[in-house]
Amino acid sequence: MATIKDVARLAGVSPSTASRAMHNSSLISESTKKKVRAAMAELDYSPNFAAQNLANKSSNTIGVILPANEDSVGDNPFFIQIIQGLAAICNAHDYMVSVASGQNNQELIKNIETMIKRGNISRFVFVYSKANDPVLHYVKAQKQxxxxxxxTPYEDKDEMLYVDNDNQKAGYDAAGYLFEKGCKNILYVYTDLDENVQNDRFLGYKKAVKAHKGQTFALSLAFNNEVQRDKAIKDYFKAYPEIDAIIACDDILALQVRYSCESACLDDSIALMGFNNSALGRVMHPTLTSVEIFPRFLGSEAAALAINADDDKLKLDSNYVIVPHKVVERESTK
Known part of the structure; x- marks a missing residue:
């Protein structure tokens, strides 16, 4: 296996110069960098990142923090798409991705502590935003x-780096689309309004309802139990039979709502739409109208911010990036 000394010898430079060239140091000329890269390619050399991290007490790794509760994360393709976007940018800049997860906040914090102390990881991307999050508080309290x-952060919004959709506008557009289709009484279903995304979409939905002089209908479906979810849907429609459309906070919940509506023998003409435009929606029957939020772009933009945040040559115009969205119409609202 080739070493950095082998690369330096083939390129005709010292090992320290080869190392600087690999790290794209401004002290090294472009011609020397080309020689080093050519030698790396010829020898099929890959830098030993772990050894470099230990020596430099730093890391070329981005820590990706998933929300606690591994089961719900594993069932949601949204997070996989975000990580794919993150990895694409990290790969292009010779960064690695390390994922932290946990069944609860305590376990998650313990895993992050290990990443910081043993892995020397100093850059983290949270793939979620939640009010009063002890995990975020822990990470922000660490030095450097x-x-x-x-x-969108709940705290220090003007200082934190973040990437998001305009979720209030997305919620408004979703409800507005249904009103334009002729729906009059639209139900918004969610699992946790402490999550900024769900709450912002709900606020946008309420603004659209107000603009169309309608009535707000909202139902929490924070149940892991299918029987409880079915009963909640059945009871709600019994109390409000005028509901003719449903907006679910994401596609997974929309799929669960579809099953619950069928279980309750509700009218299959009720319009249904979700968010994230996942593969699940494309294989449902009927196929699901959904708001595309481009999760891969969310991930890639977050990685770019994390990598470039401390680059003195980069002048950030803003501490945030807003990724656009669009309504993708399918059979569930026709």
Whole structure:
């Protein structure tokens, strides 16, 4: 296996110069960098990042923090798409991705502590935003740690780096689309309004309802139990039979709502739409109208912020990036 000394010898430079060239140091000329890169390619050399991290007490790794509760995360393709976007940018800049997860906040914090102390990881991307999040509070309290949030921060919004959609506008557009289709009584279903994304979409929905002089209908479906979810849907429609459309806070919940509506023998003409435009929606029957929020772009923009945040040559015009959205119409609202 080739070493950095082998690369330096083939390129005709010292090992220290080869190392600087690999790290794209401004002290090294472009011609020397080309020689080093050519030698690396010829020898099929890959830098030993772990050894470099230990020596430099730093890391070329981005820590990606998933929300606690591994089961719900594993069932949601949204997070996989975000990580794919993150990885694409990290790969292009010779960064690695390390994922932290946990069944609860305590376990998650313990895993992050290990990443910071043993892995020397100092850059983290949270793929969620939640009110009063002890995990975020822990990471922000660490010295020389950079944080990027996917979602709008609840605290220090003007200082934190973050990437998000305009979720209030997305919620408004979703409800507005249904009103334009002729729906009059639209129900918004959610699982946790402490999550900024769900709450912002709800606020946008309420603004659209007000603009169309309608009535707000909202139902929490924070149940892991299918029987409880079915009963909640059945009871709600019994109390409000005038509901003719449903907006779910994401596609997974929309799929669960569809099953619950069928279980309750509700009219299959009720319009249904979700968010995230996931593969689940494309294989449902009927196929699901959904708001595309481009999660890969969310991930790639977050990675770019995390990598470039401390680059003195980069002048950030803003501490945030807003990724656009669009309504993708399918059979569930026709």
């Amino acid at each position: 740690v950079q944080v990027v949030i996917i979602g």
